[in-house]
Each structure stands twice: as C-alpha cells, then as structure tokens.
Amino acid sequence: MEKFVIHGGNKLNGEINISGAKNAALAIIPAALFAREECRVENVPDISDVSTMIKILKYLGAEVTMPEKGVLLINSKNIEPRPIPDEMTRKLRASYYLLGVLLSEFKSACVALPGGCYFGLRPIDQHIKGFEALGATVNTEKAVVCAQAQELYGSSIYLDVVSVGATMNVMLAAVKAKGLTVIENAAREPHIVDLANFLNSMGADVRGAGTEVIKIRGVENMHGCTYSIIPDQIEAGTYMVAAAATGGDVTINNVIPKHLESITNKIEDCGVTVIEGDESVRIISEGRRCKACRVKTSPHPGFPTDMQPQFATLLCTCNGTSTVVEDVWDNRFKYIDQLRRMGANIIVNGDTALITGVETLNGAPVEADDLRAGAAMVIAGLMADGETTVGNIKLIDRGYENLIEKLTGVGADIARVKFEEE
Numbered sequence: 171m172e173k174f175v176i177h178g179g180n181k182l183n184g185e186i187n188i189s190g191a192k193n194a195a196l197a198i199i200p201a202a203l204f205a206r207e208e209c210r211v212e213n214v215p216d217i218s219d220v221s222t223m224i225k226i227l228k229y230l231g232a233e234v235t236m237p238e239k240g241v242l243l244i245n246s247k248n249i250e251p252r253p254i255p256d257e258m259t260r261k262l263r264a265s266y267y268l269l270g271v272l273l274s275e276f277k278s279a280c281v282a283l284p285g286g287c288y289f290g291l292r293p294i295d296q297h298i299k300g301f302e303a304l305g306a307t308v309n310t311e312k313a314v315v316c317a318q319a320q321e322l323y324g325s326s327i328y329l330d331v332v333s334v335g336a337t338m339n340v341m342l343a344a345v346k347a348k349g350l351t352v353i354e355n356a357a358r359e360p361h362i363v364d365l366a367n368f369l370n371s372m373g374a375d376v377r378g379a380g381t382e383v384i385k386i387r388g389v390e391n392m393h394g395c396t397y398s399i400i401p402d403q404i405e406a407g408t409y410m411v412a413a414a415a416t417g418g419d420v421t422i423n424n425v426i427p428k429h430l431e432s433i434t435n436k437i438e439d440c441g442v443t444v445i446e447g448d449e450s451v452r453i454i455s456e457g458r459r460c461k462a463c464r465v466k467t468s469p470h471p472g473f474p475t476d477m478q479p480q481f482a483t484l485l486c487t488c489n490g491t492s493t494v495v496e497d498v499w500d501n502r503f504k505y506i507d508q509l510r511r512m513g514a515n516i517i518v519n520g521d522t523a524l525i526t527g528v529e530t531l532n533g534a535p536v537e538a539d540d541l542r543a544g545a546a547m548v549i550a551g552l553m554a555d556g557e558t559t560v561g562n563i564k565l566i567d568r569g570y571e572n573l574i575e576k577l578t579g580v581g582a583d584i585a586r587v588k589f590e591e592e
C-alpha cells in the first residue's frame with residue numbers, strides 16, 4: 171500500500187500549472203457518446219476517476235484513445251446500451267451521468283447507484299424528478315436505477331435543491347428531447363457551463379448555463395467536435411490554500427481567476443495577498459499565521475464545499491477563532507478527527523466548526539477520509555512541524571493529477587512511499 175510522507179515547515183515558492191477540471195471532464199466524457207463519431211477532448215486531467223469513466227465508455231463499445239497527454243479521441247459510432255457492471259459504476263459518483271446520456275440516446279438506461287465520497291446521504295431524487303418530467307419511467311431495484319421512455323419530451327423542471335449533478339444530468343437527458351426543456355433553480359458551477367459549451371459544440375442548443383435558468387431545445391442529431399476542458403477550480407484553490415498555509419509565494423498558472431473569486435476573497439480575508447493575472451493567481455503570504463475568518467459553503471458563486479476541508483486546515487493556525495459552516499452536505503466534517511490528531515483545536519456543532527488557532531500543527535499518521543479531506547491532510551502535513559504520513563491516498567489520486575510533482579516543484583518535502591500491507 172502507498173502513503174504520502176511529508177516533512178512540514180517548508181514555505182512553498184515557485185509556480186504550479188493547473189490541470190483540466192475533474193468535475194467537468196466526468197460529465198463531458200460520457201456526453202461525447204452523443205456524437206456517434208469522433209470527438210477530440212483536450213486538457214483532460216490524468217486522474218483515476220477519468221480512467222474509470224473511460225473504462226465504462228469502452229465497455230459500452232466506444233473507442234477511446236489518448237494520442238497525446240491530456241487528449242482523448244472518443245468515437246461512439248459502435249456503442250450499445252448494456253447494463254454497466256456495478257463494480258465499474260460504484261467507483262465514482264459521476265457514473266450517474268450515464269443515466270442521462272443513455273436515456274437520451276437509447277431511451278433506456280440502467281446504472282448502479284453511484285459511489286464516490288461519503289459525507290452523508292447523497293440522494294439522486296432530483297435527477298429522477300427531471301427524468302420523469304421528460305417522460306421517463308424510473309425504477310430503483312437492488313440499488314440499480316433504471317430509466318426507460320418511449321419518447322422524451324421537453325418540460326419545465328424546478329430543482330428543489332441546487333444540485334450540480336441533477337442540473338447536468340437533466341441537461342444530458344434533454345438535449346435530444348422533443349421540444350423545450352427549462353431547468354429552474356439550476357446550479358451555476360463553472361463545470362456546468364463547460365458541459366453546456368461542449369454539448370453546443372456538438373450541435374446541441376443549450377442556453378443560460380451559469381445562471382439559475384437553463385433552456386435546452388432538443389435537436390435530432392449531434393456531431394463530433396474538438397473541445398478543451400476548463401481548468402480545475404478546486405485543484406487551483408487547493409494549491410492557493412497550500413501556499414497561504416505554508417507562508418509561501420506561489421504563482422498558480424492555467425486558471426480562470428473569475429472561477430476562483432470566492433476562494434480568493436476568503437484567502438484575502440485571512441490577510442494573505444492575492445494578485446490576479448489574466449490566467450494566473452499569485453499567493454503571497456507574509457508568514458505562517460493568518461487572520462481568523464468566517465466561511466460558509468454554498469453553491470457557485472459562493473465558497474465551494476469542495477474547498478471546505480482545505481480551508482479549515484489553513485484556519486487551524488490562524489490568529490483567533492474562525493467559523494466554518496458547511497451548508498451543502500450534511501456530514502462533511504469527518505476529517506476534523508484527523509486534524510485533532512495533529513493538535514488542531516476544533517469544536518464541531520452540527521453544520522458549524524469552531525476553529526481556535528494554535529501556534530503550529532504537529533506531524534502525525536493520518537488518513538484521507540475522502541478526496542478533498544485527503545487534500546486537506548496534505549496541506550496539514552505541509553504546515554506541521556515534523557513528519558506526517560497520509561494513508562488511503564488512492565482517494566486523493568481520484569482528483570489530483572501529479573500532486574507530488576506539483577508540490578515538490580515549489581519546494582514541498584513530500585513523497586509517495588510504498589508500505590507493507592498492515
């Protein structure tokens with residue numbers, strides 16, 4: 171088994187290049203099946219969730235090749251609708267996008283309820299509400315969701331919850347439905363806009379993505395295209411926080427600063443300087459202790475829930491007491507037990523964590539509870555005095571391309587080390 175071994179205390183200095191957005195890629199790759207001919211998708215991150223999604227597409231009969239790093243050629247002329255083995259779909263949450271794509275393309279889809287990070291209930295009732303509004307019949311048996319329809323017809327759908335997955339899945343199910351679909355109370359994340367732009371590059375008619383009302387006029391046919399995925403907002407935010415947490419000076423390249431505004435704002439609230447370039451942000455921290463602040467997660471353009479563990483870790487050594495409110499997921503503070511092992515002083519009460527800054531964290535053996543909690547453990551190790559080992563790093567590999575190379579490139583003392591199975 172492998173772990174990360176980190177010796178903390180180094181200030182990060184230098185430049186990091188950001189990869190393509192995981193949560194855009196995981197919707198765009200299955201959406202390429204609509205073309206029924208070759209799509210060239212660029213800036214695809216080399217992460218295990220993408221590898222799993224590619225395996226699923228190949229299982230369905232798509233040809234998927236990688237002519238060069240970060241580029242996928244996806245040709246779906248020979249795909250066939252067949253139930254996807256549970257062991258494939260349970261590995262990642264985004265497998266549910268196959269429901270929207272296969273329902274739209276073949277009017278029939280069966281997908282095992284998705285896996286992915288566990289932080290409380292992760293229902294898909296809003297996805298099902300959307301499919302049914304379009305005319306599908308949806309049944310769930312033995313944790314497998316099946317959706318069937320004679321025909322799909324455009325409809326108006328009000329999402330009871332602002333849901334990234336439901337917004338994207340209904341968009342996918344509606345692109346070839348007969349007539350106009352209106353999604354209200356839609357999520358507005360950058361990856362939703364990216365999916366809409368990709369679909370439109372294939373000939374779809376999706377308008378309003380990025381606002382809370384998205385209109386999709388169904389089209390008969392779609393075609394191949396060449397498309398480049400946006401930079402990963404959360405990967406960039408993770409390294410921004412790592413730079414601030416170690417008192418460093420790091421320029422993060424290949425970003426869209428507008429996508430990072432809420433993260434930039436919070437890092438500045440902590441007294442850290444952020445200089446925005448056209449496609450970069452530079453984080454200049456005058457020292458290790460930041461100012462305490464209050465942060466509450468919310469759907470875009472609010473502070474991203476996927477940045478909550480990383481930012482809470484930064485706050486562990488701030489001057490004063492900070493408040494972190496998790497308002498998207500109902501149980502996303504599990505990682506705090508790991509931070510306490512390193513000397514963090516945190517009280518959790520329901521959706522709120524109260525963090526009283528300590529002088530420094532102390533290195534310790536910790537585990538990644540999920541993808542972003544794992545990234546938070548890496549940041550904690552970089553901040554701490556002494557040695558930290560992070561276990562369960564396969565969860566981190568799901569969403570961070572070349573994390574070791576990117577961090578050692580700015581002076582971190584971190585390595586991936588093989589250990590005998592305990």
Ligand code: EPZ
Pocket residue numbers: 192193196263264287291292293294295296297298331332333334335336357475476498499500541542569
């Ligand atoms: C996506 O998950 C991301 N995953 C998550 O990122 C991210 O945390 C989340 O969006 C919020 O931004 C992918 O894109 C693969 P939601 P998703 O539907 O779509 C409730 C990461 O680290 N809800 O926006 O599953 C739900 O319980 C991962 O990259 C319903 O009630 O999230 C939650 O409270 C972790 N019914 C809230 O909505 C539904 O049908 C937001 O969930 C769907 C969701």
